[in-house]
Amino acid sequence: xxxxxxxxxxxxxxxxxxxxxxxxxxxxxxxxxxxxxxxxxxxxxxxxxxxxxxxxxxxxxxxxxxxxxxxxxxx
Amino acid sequence: xxxxxxxxxxxxxxxxxxxxxxxxxxxxxxxxxxxxxxxxxxxxxxxxxxxxxxxxxxxxxxxxxxxxxxxxxxxxxxxxxxxxxxxxxxxxxxxxxxxxxxxxxxxxxxxxxxxxxxxxxxxxxxxxxxxxxxxxxxxxxxxxxxxxxxxxxxxxxxxxxxxxxxxxxxxxxxxxxxxxxxxxxxxxxxxxxxxxxxxxxxxxxxxxxxxxxxxxxxxxxxxxxxxxxxxxxxxxxxxxxxxxxxxxxxxxxxxxxxxxxxxxxxxxxxxxxxxxxxxxxxxxxxxxxxxxxxxxxxxxxxxxxxxxxxxxxxxxxxxxxxxxxxxxxxxxxxxxxxxxxxxxxxxxxxxxxxxxxxxxxxxxxxxxxxxxxxxxxxxxxxxxxxxxxxxxxxxxxxxxxxxxxxxxxxxxxxxxxxxxxxxxxxxxxxxxxxxxxxxxxxxxxxxxxxxxxxxxxxxxxxxxxxxxxxxxxxxxxxxxxxxxxxxxxxxxxxxxxxxxxxxxxxxxxxxxxxxxxxxxxxxxxxx
Numbered sequence: 304x305x306x307x308x309x310x311x312x313x314x315x316x317x318x319x320x321x322x323x324x325x326x327x328x329x330x331x332x333x334x335x336x337x338x339x340x341x342x343x344x345x346x347x348x349x350x351x352x353x354x355x356x357x358x359x360x361x362x363x364x365x366x367x368x369x370x371x372x373x374x375x376x377x378x
Numbered sequence: 379x380x381x382x383x384x385x386x387x388x389x390x391x392x393x394x395x396x397x398x399x400x401x402x403x404x405x406x407x408x409x410x411x412x413x414x415x416x417x418x419x420x421x422x423x424x425x426x427x428x429x430x431x432x433x434x435x436x437x438x439x440x441x442x443x444x445x446x447x448x449x450x451x452x453x454x455x456x457x458x459x460x461x462x463x464x465x466x467x468x469x470x471x472x473x474x475x476x477x478x479x480x481x482x483x484x485x486x487x488x489x490x491x492x493x494x495x496x497x498x499x500x501x502x503x504x505x506x507x508x509x510x511x512x513x514x515x516x517x518x519x520x521x522x523x524x525x526x527x528x529x530x531x532x533x534x535x536x537x538x539x540x541x542x543x544x545x546x547x548x549x550x551x552x553x554x555x556x557x558x559x560x561x562x563x564x565x566x567x568x569x570x571x572x573x574x575x576x577x578x579x580x581x582x583x584x585x586x587x588x589x590x591x592x593x594x595x596x597x598x599x600x601x602x603x604x605x606x607x608x609x610x611x612x613x614x615x616x617x618x619x620x621x622x623x624x625x626x627x628x629x630x631x632x633x634x635x636x637x638x639x640x641x642x643x644x645x646x647x648x649x650x651x652x653x654x655x656x657x658x659x660x661x662x663x664x665x666x667x668x669x670x671x672x673x674x675x676x677x678x679x680x681x682x683x684x685x686x687x688x689x690x691x692x693x694x695x696x697x698x699x700x701x702x703x704x705x706x707x708x709x710x711x712x713x714x715x716x717x718x719x720x721x722x723x724x725x726x727x728x729x730x731x732x733x734x735x736x737x738x739x740x741x742x743x744x745x746x747x748x749x750x751x752x753x754x755x756x757x758x759x760x761x762x763x764x765x766x767x768x769x770x771x772x773x774x775x776x777x778x779x780x781x782x783x784x785x786x787x788x789x790x791x792x793x794x795x796x797x798x799x800x801x802x803x804x805x806x807x808x809x810x811x812x813x814x815x816x817x818x819x820x821x822x823x824x825x826x827x828x829x830x831x832x833x834x835x836x837x838x839x840x841x842x843x844x845x846x847x848x849x850x851x852x853x854x855x856x857x858x859x860x861x862x863x864x865x866x867x868x869x870x871x872x873x874x875x876x877x878x879x880x881x882x883x884x885x886x887x888x889x890x891x892x893x894x895x896x897x898x899x900x901x902x903x904x905x
Contacts, residue, residue, distance in 0.1 A: 333675075334690070334694065334695075334698075334724065335720075335721070335724045335760065338695075338698040338699065338723050338724050338727070339720050339724075341698070341699045341704075342699075342704055342707045342708075342720075342723060345704050345708075346708065346711075351699070351701070351704065352699060353541075353699070354541075354691070354695040354696045354699060355541035355542070355543055357691075357695045357699070378465075378466075378469075
């Protein structure tokens with residue numbers, strides 16, 4: 304989780320990702336951020352997020368994203 | 379049978395009455411029959427094309443679903459004996475199997491779309507490199523009405539089944555209705571199966587409010603189309619034909635076309651959504667006050683929304699996060715500056731998306747250039763964002779009404795200017811005419827009576843001005859209160875019906891029918 308928070312904070316230093324829960328709906332993360340995030344996750348976690356998982360619910364909070372990574376790692 | 383023709387109004391009335399008279403279980407069958415009659419009246423040969431797409435997508439989606447099911451069952455049964463690696467390898471093999479069928483479906487259906495829509499465009503381009511004697515002959519091929527729309531709508535369904543996000547529809551005829559639902563067949567919106575099917579295939583009781591709301595929206599759509607778009611089109615056509623109207627008149631054409639296209643397209647979509655609503659069917663919204671957008675990115679989230687989300691979900695993200703792209707990004711991180719490496723996948727995917735958007739809009743270079751111009755402007759805005767941010771902080775203008783008004787006007791002008799490629803339908807001519815706006819300052823010509831010689835009379839201008847004021851007022855009310863119809867419905871009930879009656883009279887009296895009126899094609903019907 305800390306690794307993920309680091310990636311996110313690196314993108315938007317002004318956002319508190321431990322509490323934010325509407326990252327996509329509030330347009331904090333745009334398509335550029337999401338694609339960058341996916342490449343970083345592939346790099347650091349060796350997990351490829353497939354296009355069908357790119358839905359707001361999976362990217363609205365750091366926690367949801369971490370859950371997604373964990374689920375994909377287990378699969 | 380165009381939406382704004384009398385036969386269509388009669389067809390619609392008959393369908394709506396029958397819809398609430400037949401047993402509820404058979405409502406969807408009535409709609410399927412009506413949709414195929416609608417298409418058959420347009421040209422019986424179209425039925426072959428839509429039939430082939432329907433059956434092929436339906437069959438292949440079932441096949442893909444059966445592989446999904448086989449995979450789930452196998453893993454369930456062998457969970458205990460399978461290692462993680464075994465499971466991943468098995469999933470990989472099954473995915474490859476599903477992919478094979480999806481690929482067949484994509485190639486087959488995009489192949490039909492390409493052959494019907496783009497063959498002559500390709501021949502034309504090849505001929506530009508050949509001498510006249512060697513030139514290839516153009517082919518006489520029919521382009522089925524709405525083929526681009528129903529093709530990509532059907533493909534979104536099969537891709538969703540492939541992704542495991544959507545269960546396949548086992549009834550061919552129910553799926554056929556999803557592909558051919560007549561109100562949205564000719565100009566969209568581009569629906570997703572999961573969003574549309576529940577209400578499209580559902581059973582609906584007659585409900586006065588639902589039907590009234592739907593019909594009110596239909597009338598609002600006709601008002602925009604028949605009273606405004608069909609009237610202003612005369613002026614736009616004169617201004618963009620012949621290359622005579624340069625300078626300030628290009629600016630006038632730009633604004634007139636922006637207004638025409640808005641009223642034409644949103645009017646058509648209002649009619650579509652309204653018809654569906656009157657039957658209790660929920661069709662996705664396609665616009666959200668696009669001309670009140672503060673920047674181009676926001677504009678494209680509010681204009682033709684279902685097309686934008688389709689391209690994002692089925693082209694942009696799959697390209698951005700595919701293995702080769704991830705490899706390229708990794709490589710560029712090691713060999714290129716970090717800022718460039720970060721942008722590379724997004725910019726490459728965006729380029730493909732906008733190229734595809736241009737090609738999808740039409741088989742002509744002007745559409746391709748239009749698409750790429752959007753790409754260039756959006757990328758420039760993206761790069762300038764930090765600068766804007768500093769400017770907003772430094773001058774504290776963000777959220778202030780005058781600055782917002784400036785942002786809205788800037789966005790309208792920029793989008794309208796790019797849209798001139800669509801308007802003139804000729805790339806060099808568009809550059810020349812738009813260029814003349816900045817070089818030929820013939821503002822005086824606006825006041826020498828020329829505006830009355832472009833096919834619009836003083837009374838036309840009066841109707842257009844009032845129409846503009848009404849559309850703007852309704853838009854602002856919508857922004858402030860949400861659903862505008864609630865404002866009337868919550869009053870004594872006759873207020874709502876009075877507004878409907880007034881709208882109907884206005885459409886009948888002020889509709890641009892002219893002598894020997896011939897229903898004007900909707901701009902977006904060509905897709």
